[in-house]
Amino acid sequence: MIGEIPPWRLLDPAERRQYWRGQWRLAVPAMTVLALIFVMTAPLLVPVPVFPQLALLAIFIWVSFQPGLMPPWLAFLLGLVADLAFAQPLGLDATLFALAAASVRLFDARHGYQPQLFEWRQVAIVATLFELGAWQLMALAGQPIPLPPLGWQLLTTIAAYPLVVALCAVVQRRSFGRGLVG
Amino acid sequence: MDWTPGNRRSSAMRREQNLALIGAVVTGAVIAAGLIMLLFARVNPDGAARLRGVMIDLLTPVWSVVRAPFDGIGRAVALGSDYIGAVSRAERLEADLAAARAELQRAAADRLALAQLRRIAAVREPGRRLIVTARIVSATSGSMARTALVAAGAGSGVAPNLPVIGADGLIGRTVEVGRWSARVLLLTDPASRIPVTIVRTGQAALAVGTNGPRLELRDRVGPDLPLQAGDRLVTSGDGGVFPPGIPVGTIVTAAEPARIRAAATPVGAAYVRIEAAWLPLPVTPEPTLPENTTPVPAEARRSGARAPAATPATPIAR
Numbered sequence: 001m002i003g004e005i006p007p008w009r010l011l012d013p014a015e016r017r018q019y020w021r022g023q024w025r026l027a028v029p030a031m032t033v034l035a036l037i038f039v040m041t042a043p044l045l046v047p048v049p050v051f052p053q054l055a056l057l058a059i060f061i062w063v064s065f066q067p068g069l070m071p072p073w074l075a076f077l078l079g080l081v082a083d084l085a086f087a088q089p090l091g092l093d094a095t096l097f098a099l100a101a102a103s104v105r106l107f108d109a110r111h112g113y114q115p116q117l118f119e120w121r122q123v124a125i126v127a128t129l130f131e132l133g134a135w136q137l138m139a140l141a142g143q144p145i146p147l148p149p150l151g152w153q154l155l156t157t158i159a160a161y162p163l164v165v166a167l168c169a170v171v172q173r174r175s176f177g178r179g180l181v182g
Numbered sequence: 183m184d185w186t187p188g189n190r191r192s193s194a195m196r197r198e199q200n201l202a203l204i205g206a207v208v209t210g211a212v213i214a215a216g217l218i219m220l221l222f223a224r225v226n227p228d229g230a231a232r233l234r235g236v237m238i239d240l241l242t243p244v245w246s247v248v249r250a251p252f253d254g255i256g257r258a259v260a261l262g263s264d265y266i267g268a269v270s271r272a273e274r275l276e277a278d279l280a281a282a283r284a285e286l287q288r289a290a291a292d293r294l295a296l297a298q299l300r301r302i303a304a305v306r307e308p309g310r311r312l313i314v315t316a317r318i319v320s321a322t323s324g325s326m327a328r329t330a331l332v333a334a335g336a337g338s339g340v341a342p343n344l345p346v347i348g349a350d351g352l353i354g355r356t357v358e359v360g361r362w363s364a365r366v367l368l369l370t371d372p373a374s375r376i377p378v379t380i381v382r383t384g385q386a387a388l389a390v391g392t393n394g395p396r397l398e399l400r401d402r403v404g405p406d407l408p409l410q411a412g413d414r415l416v417t418s419g420d421g422g423v424f425p426p427g428i429p430v431g432t433i434v435t436a437a438e439p440a441r442i443r444a445a446a447t448p449v450g451a452a453y454v455r456i457e458a459a460w461l462p463l464p465v466t467p468e469p470t471l472p473e474n475t476t477p478v479p480a481e482a483r484r485s486g487a488r489a490p491a492a493t494p495a496t497p498i499a500r
Contacts, residue, residue, distance in 0.1 A: 041331075051323045076212040095216030141224050143373050
């Protein structure tokens with residue numbers, strides 16, 4: 001549906017307009033991630049970094065839902081926005097989001113669709129690697145941070161996965177149709 | 183079928199392979215670019231200041247409108263913790279009050295003596311200057327940096343590296359500035375280092391953020407006195423950003439490294455003062471080089487050579 005160009009000469013003008021009007025769907029995954037980055041700047045003033053990495057979860061989920069619409073370069077650009085929004089060194093989330101998107105894409109291309117419990121475990125691994133990577137890359141950027149407080153974020157990120165997957169599923173069904181059933 | 187479909191499949195496959203190859207190359211390039219950007223950030227941490235300013239200008243207005251529910255949550259939590267243990271706290275406060283009254287009388291006498299001494303010694307101190315009072319709008323609690331957004335920016339005279347002071351004590355310093363908003367590096371950020379004095383012992387030290395709820399006390403110098411839980415810390419004025427005497431926190435664990443509970447939290451609808459830097463770094467004029475008075479030989483002058491530009495053989499030590 002997305003990405004396939006319809007036989008243009010067989011479309012009448014109304015159908016062509018409909019085709020062009022449907023193009024906003026290409027931006028849906030990126031918009032979801034941007035919205036979640038914005039949510040992550042919410043004024044929740046707690047002493048430890050407890051807010052889940054919603055943007056990472058959303059990228060993970062969109063790479064498996066719509067691999068064509070969440071390529072690693074797009075994850076990179078979204079990561080740059082996240083870096084600006086969270087006052088991190090430019091390139092931190094960009095590198096990690098792109099790495100996450102690339103690795104998940106590779107895994108899904110090799111092994112196909114997996115049941116949700118398996119994906120949840122996969123999220124746990126990706127999030128752990130993300131926090132470790134962030135710890136190392138912050139040191140690379142010359143702003144070393146202590147590792148233990150990042151454990152809080154790891155826990156909340158893993159716990160928030162079902163919520164984000166439900167959200168992305170709603171968005172997916174609304175914008176791309178009902179999926180396999182029906 | 184009047185054409186042969188055989189060739190089509192292989193060309194489609196080739197196209198797919200090419201696309202996959204391009205994708206892999208782009209991915210690799212993008213990741214390499216990210217790492218290079220991190221290295222740039224290491225060399226130049228203040229890069230992309232304009233972009234960051236635009237970003238916080240986008241974020242701040244929205245959260246300054248949508249913040250009501252979050253304020254409510256914060257106040258409810260504070261209210262609940264107020265009720266728990268109210269009696270024991272009242273008893274403790276009464277005891278503190280008695281001690282404080284005696285302390286206050288001594289302090290009044292000291293203040294008088296200090297004013298006289300200052301007059302005698304003609305001490306001149308830079309004054310504190312308020313730039314703007316603003317409200318804390320938002321904070322990142324899910325990332326590597328502990329910062330808050332303040333609804334006042336370059337339009338109100340805010341610049342990077344200014345002290346941000348709350349009602350109860352120090353909040354942090356400004357790091358990024360947009361047109362209508364600024365970002366404050368909180369005390370709890372791992373990059374935050376506050377020069378402090380321990381009030382009881384007079385030792386100087388650094389209060390360092392840990393990305394957790396408590397700060398750490400490091401690099402303590404001064405009289406060899408052990409710390410006690412409950413020792414108060416105030417800013418020392420070293421470094422020229424924070425004015426001296428602003429409460430920073432209280433020591434909760436005296437074991438090395440000592441743990442500090444911050445005096446002020448940015449929780450709730452907190453208004454903060456953004457002040458001018460206490461003692462901004464003086465603008466050093468470019469050193470003027472001594473004039474080169476080496477005589478030019480007569481032969482050279484005749485052939486049109488001018489006196490050489492003033493270039494000292496050795497760099498001038500500052």
